[in-house]
Amino acid sequence: MTEADKSSSAFTGTQAAGGGNLEAGIQRRRRQRAQRERIGAFVYPAGMLVALLALWEAATYLFSIPAYLVPAPSAILRSMDTNSAVLIKESVGTTFEILLGFALSVAVGIPLALAIYLWRPFARAVYPVLVSSQAVPKVAVAPLFLVWFGFGLLPKVLIAFLIAFFPVVINTAMGLASLEREKIYLAQSMGFGPVATFFKIQLPNAMPSIFAGLKISITFAVVGAVVGEFVGGQGGLGYLLLIANGNMDTALLFAGIVALTVLGVVLFLLIGLVERLVLPPHAVERTSFGSETM
Template sequence: MDTVPADRRRGGVVERAWRPVALIFAFLLLWQLVTVTELVEPYLVPSPGRTAEVLVGKWSYLWPHTLTTTWETLAGFVIAAIVGVLVAVAMVYSRAVESTVYPVLLFAQVIPKIAIAPLFVVWLGFGFEPKVIVAVLMAFFPVVISMVTGLKSVDTEMLELASTMGGGPLKTFVKIRFPASLPHLFAGLKVAITLAVTGAVVGEFVGANEGLGYVILQANGNMDTPMLFAGLIVMSVVGVLLFALLDLAEKLMLPWHASRRGSAVTTTLLAKG
C-alpha cells in the first residue's frame, strides 16, 4: 500500500533535481570549453579540473577558514533573526514605533555595507565581532520586512473572532498572529541567511586573518585564481547548505501551509485519475 506513494515521492525528487543538475553540468561544460579553447588566459580563469585539484589538495587549508566564516554567518544570522522579529512585533503593535523605526531601517539598508565595514574594524579590531556585525546588518532588513508583512496579513475576521471570544493581545499573538506569519518569516529568513554569508565575507575583506573572505582576498592579491575560484565555490556551497537547512526546517514546521500541500494534492488527484 505504501510502495506506490513512496515511488511517486522518489519520482518527484528526481523530477525536481535533474534540471538544476543539468544546469550545473552545462555550466561546467561551458567553463571547460572556455579554458580549453583559451578564450580567456588560464591565469585569469582556471579550468574546472584545476579548481577541483585545489579544492581537494588544499582542503586542509580551506576547512578552518570555512568553519570561521560559517560561525560568523550563523552568529550574525541568529542575532538578526531574534532582533528582527522583536522589532517587527513592536512595529506592528505600535504605530509610533513603526513611524519612527521604518525610515531609519530604510536609510540603513541603502548604505553600502562595504563602505561602513572599515569603521567596525577600526572600532573593534580584526576579531570575530566586526564580521558578525556586518552579517547582522545584511540579514536584518529582510527579517523585519517579512515578519511585519506576515503579522499584518492575518485575516482580520480571525482577529475579530478571537477578540469576541475573550482572547487578549498576548494570546491572540501566540495562537493566531505568530503562526500565521511563519510562512512570511521563513521566506525572509531564507533570504537573510544568504545575505549573512555575504556580510561575513565582506567583513573579512576589510580586515581579517582568517575566513573565506581572507582566502579570496589573499588569492586575488597573489593572482592565484584556482584558489580564488575554490574559495568562491566553498562560500557558495556554505550559503546553499544553510539555505537548504532552513528550507527543511520550514517543511518540518509548516506542513500545513499551502505551498507544502501542493505536491500532495497533485499526487492525490493523479491517483484518483
C-alpha cells in the same frame, strides 16, 4: 498539479466501501508522480550544471585561455583537493561569523518587528530610519567598523548582522500585519484575549512569512561576513579570496567561491529543513521557490 487526484480520492473517500482498489491505484500513481517530481528537481539542475562545466572545460582548452584568467573546472577541483585543509579551516571560521550574525539578526529583528507592529508611535519613529538605513552601502561602513571594533570577530558579525537583520524585520512585520480582519473578529467572538489571539492565530499566521525572511537573511549574512573579512580579515574564506587574488592563484580564488557557495546553499537548506519541521507541509510549499513548477 494534483487537483484531479485530490477530488477523485476525496470522492472515493466518502464511499470507501466500494472504492478501495481505485483509491489504492490513485494513491500509487500520485506517489509515483511525486517521486518523479522529486527526482526531476534534482536531475534537471544537476544535468544543467554538468553540461555547463563540460562546456567551460572544453572552452578553456579550445581557446587556450590562460589559467590566471579563467582556470578549467578540473584545475579548480585539483586546487580544492590540494587546499582542502585550508578551505575547511577557513570555512569553519566564516560559518561561525555567519551564524552569529544571523542569530543576532533573529534576536534583534523579531522583537523589533513585534515592537513596530504593536506600538504605532515606535513604528512611525523607527520605520523610516530603518528603511533609509538600508540605502547606506554596508561595504562603505565596513572600514568604520574596523576602526571601532578592530580586527577580531566582532566587526564581521556586526556587518553580517547589519545586512541580514533587515529582511527578518520586514518579513516578520509584514507577516504579523497580514492577518485578516475576520480572523481577529473570529477570535473575539470566541473570547480569546489579545495574548491568546497572538499566540494561537497571529504568530502561526505569520510563520511562513517569517521563514521567508530568515531564508533571505541567512544568504545576506554570508555576504556580510565575507565583506567583513575583505576589509579587515585575518582569516576566513573572504580573507582567503584576497590572498588568492594577490597571488594570482585564480584556481584557489574559484575554489574559495565554490566553498562559499556551498556554505550558502547548505545554510539556506538548513533553514528550509527547520521550516519543514515547524510548519505544516502546505505552508512550506507556498514559500519554497519553484519546487512546484519544476
